[in-house]
Amino acid sequence: MSRPPQSTQAHHDRVVVCGVILPGHPQEFEGELSEVRALVGAAEGVVVGEGFVQRRERPTPATLLGKGKVEEIRTAVDQHKPDAVVVDNDLTPAQGRNLEKAWGVRVIDRSELILDIFARRAQTRQASLQVELAQNEYLMPRLRRMWTHLERTEGAIGTRGPGETQLETDRRLLNRRIADLKAELSVIERRKQRQVASRSGQFTVGLVGYTNAGKSTLLNRLTGSQEFAADMPFATLDTRTRKWVLPDKRIVLLSDTVGFLQRLPHHLVASFHATLEETLQADLLLHVVDASHPDAGTQMRAVDEVLASMSARLRPDVLVLNKIDRVDDPLSLHLLTGDSPATVVHVSAKTGRGLDRLTEVVQSYLDERSSTVDIFVPVTDGRTLASVRAAGGLMEEEVLEETTMRLRVRLSAGALGLLRQRTGSHARFAPVVEGAR
Ligand SMILES: Nc1nc2c(ncn2[C@@H]2O[C@H](COP(=O)(O)OP(=O)(O)OP(=O)(O)O)[C@@H](O)[C@H]2O)c(=O)[nH]1
Ligand SMILES: [Mg+2]
Known part of the structure; x- marks a missing residue:
């Protein structure tokens, strides 16, 4: 929750969290605001006080939240004196401005929070550039918000407020930066495409799935690698490809990639398109699911939606229900897969259970082709x-x-x-x- 990104400060921002449930939002969002709490943790923030959830038929145009809720949160802000309020929805620039005025504290919306986490995690040049691009595109329509304190001079005849002038300069600089970032990214992307093309002889397997499903743990287990895997959203931001030697000595290339999340900021999806595409071009696509998660079904659908939004023909071939060491009720696994046309495999990347079966499935796909x-x-x-x-x-x-x-x-x-x-x-x-x- 810092700008510029990649802050190394040990300071943990204290935040109050709130959110609005609009029709069509998944159930998960209700109640505990558990996902946004995990996201705040991943951004190294600390949630103070209780969360505020409001269910509404439609958002209040000026503030998203209703008047009463805005007041209630104002009281909590006075009490806890947080560094910021996190709203688990996307806010228009005007809504952000109005809420900051009402609460007298910085307001961070869902997109900004997710962008912040990505900025902290980016390790490669490509990921850093992709995040910065998404951040700048997010910032563009919000520049005005940063200059509101100078707006008092606005409207005086014959004068253009210093805020206006500064705003124009900022916009120009930001536009130039966006163009530079896009140019540098396209160079990296072309180089990567050549690398991917050079592997064309190899059978490739891609892992996709909701964040924290266990993709990296599975990759590590199968290929004997030691990539970073952790109990936090967005532990992985880059595509990593590792050699997986099957029992019959055939080699496949296994790729891990950035995890998905419901309601991902569209700037981010657009920026990471190239990274995802690399994995999605695999000969075989495995969808890894945290089967022990209470919202596993919602998470699976969110992944399917992101995939469909990228390309209609994208359908995972195998559904890997992971973390079965934490599932007591086998029936729940049945309900999860329903009438999915994909092959279903139950595994635990942690204990190794079911991995022989997964290997068999991959081998038989390989045989078919x-x-x-x-x-x-x-x-x-x-x-x-x-x-x-x-x-x-x-x-x-x-x-x-x-x-x-x-x-x-x-x-x-x-x-x-x-x-x-x-x-x-x-x-x-x-x-x-x-x-x-
Ligand atoms: N109990 C249990 N925990 C697991 C299993 N697989 C992974 N985990 C844990 O789940 C957490 C997330 O695992 P990761 O492998 O980082 O998940 P990921 O899908 O790569 O997540 P992102 O990179 O954030 O998208 C870690 O704490 C793992 O130790 C499993 O089979 N059983
Ligand atoms: Mg990972």
């Missing part, structure tokens, strides 16, 4: 033999007439193409007709 080939290589060509063996998927090896090796492999079309390139004219490929084996 693979074909079997006999590769003939001179026995003396150690290099080519090594390349074929390293590609994985080796099923048989046989020496023919002491001069030629026959290696039978089962690989995805991409991996086979890559192997053909690597081995050049040193190897002869002969497809094995299915069923003849």
